[in-house]
Amino acid sequence: MSGYYFAWACCLALVVFLVVLLRRRRLREKYALTWIVVALGVCVLGAFPGVIENIATAVGVVTPSNLLFAMALILLLAVCIQLSVEITGLEEETRTLAEELALLRFDVETLQGSNAPEGTSTAPDGATTTPDGPTGSSGGSRRGA
Missing domain, CATH: 1.10.287 (Helix Hairpins)
Known part of the structure; x- marks a missing residue:
């Protein structure tokens, strides 16, 4: 073959x-x-192998395989640049989303703190703390001995 x-x-x-x-x-x-x-x-x-030979002659490259390697190198460079641009955009989008998420969490915690009964506070993990002690998400009281 x-x-x-x-x-x-x-x-x-x-x-x-x-x-x-x-x-x-x-x-x-x-x-x-x-x-x-x-x-x-x-x-x-x-x-049509004669096409690459004609292109190599027109460009001034002696060996057609050298032209193929140069074209492959240029193509791979272009792909690397394209992927770098895509990664940059994704990093920016990820950073923006993380900032928006942090602001939303802050707003939720602020609203939860303002709706809590007097004398209680909300921990970051969602557990409510009262003057008597912490309570879990099930609402049951866990008092230490």
């Missing part, structure tokens, strides 16, 4: 695998689209 046929078969298998991941919702469309385009491009290069 020629190396071109092997590359072509691998790329078709990759496209099928990506479609399966999309259908199972394990991969989002915005990421899969890039990989499907790359796999289809490599399928074309595998089916």
Whole structure:
């Protein structure tokens, strides 16, 4: 089997695998689209090996395989940059959500503290403390000896 046929078969298998991941919702469309385009491009290069030789000649690269490695390096760099941008956005969103959650917890604790009977306070774990001693969430009194 020629190396071109092997590359072509691998790329078709990759496209099928990506479609399966999309259908199972394990991969989002915005990421899969890039990989499907790359796999289809490599399928074309595998089916028509003269294309990469013509491109290498037009660009001025002596060996077509060097052009493939350079293109692969540029593609991987672009993917790393895209994922870094996504991670940055997710970190910002996570920080914002954590701040909003902290504010909401503060508001809930403040409201619980203002609705508690006089002489009681609410602990952070939700247990109520009275002058007689702590009570659990079941409402029963636990007095120490």
